[in-house]
Amino acid sequence: MDTLATLLVLADSRLPTGGHVHSGGIEEAVTSGLVIDLATLRAYLGRRIRTTGLVAASLAAAxxxxxxxxxxxxxxxxxxxxxxxxxxARAASRAQGRGLVRLARRVWPDTDWDTLGATPHLAVAAGAVGRASGLTPGQTALSVVYTTMTGSATAGQRLLALDPGDVAALTFALAPLCERTAAEAVKDLADLSDPLLDVLAQRHLDRDRPLFAS
Incomplete structure (x- = not known):
């Protein structure tokens, strides 16, 4: 399987892993008035890339x-x-990891996925999938960073009724940051967290009839 094509498929928002039901904290950020327009969405996405994206990508690469x-x-x-x-956030990670492994069983049936357990973290599942698919660790890291960003971008577009073209242009503008973050992720395990994103993740649990699972 061609590695570039594989990378593109893994980064495709249509991949049936359950990621589309998770906003990465955007729903709570919008409700709290922290993200209100394209400019604040960009700031949120940049922050998410540099923290959650970096950590998850470094774990996946490792x-x-x-x-x-x-x-x-x-x-x-x-x-x-x-x-x-x-x-x-841990529960959301394991839910998405389960979805990714479910798909991986169909695509790479000769790989022993049972060792990952029923609910692996998304970063762990992404690392195992990257290895099974023939990607390089850097490509795996880039896929994780990119989907960390685009999942929240798509959710923000829906919640704020933004112009899809504007949001697409924003993701293009953030592409260099994704590349730099992935390159940093393969160097060593990142060891940081973002208290704001942690608070938003926990607060989301108390929402009445949320549109997204996280």
């Missing part, structure tokens, strides 16, 4: 390289838990 183990209860799992302080 799993891909074998520095962290992908097995359930292994170092990939524990290191991701340690870098995801909000229980709500």
């Amino acid at each position: 799993v891909h390289e074998g520095t962290l183990t992908a097995a359930a209860g292994g170092t990939g799992d524990s290191e991701t838990d340690a870098r995801t302080p909000a229980p709500a």
Whole structure:
């Protein structure tokens, strides 16, 4: 399988892994008045790339390289838990990881996916998928950073009724930041968190009839 085509498919928002039902905190940010227009959406996405995106990409790259183990209860799992302080964010990560592995079983049936357990973290699943698909660790990291950004961008577009062309242009403008963040992610495990995003993730649980799962 061609690696560039594989990278494009993994970064496609139509990938049936359940990511479309998660906003990455955007729904709560919009409700709280933190994201109100294209400019504030850009600021939010940039922040998410530099924090959540960097951490998840570094974990995925480490799993891909074998520095962290992908097995359930292994170092990939524990290191991701340690870098995801909000229980709500951990639950969202595992829900999306489960969806990615469900798809991976169909695409790469000769790989033993049972070792990852029923609900691996998304970063752990992404690292295992990247290795199975023949991507490089850098490509795996880029896919994770990019989808971390575009998932929230699409949710923001829907919630704020923004012009899809404006949001698409914004994602193009943020592409260099995604590239730099992915390059940083493969160097070492990132060790940081964003208290604001953690608070938004937890507060979302108390919303009455939310549109997104997170």
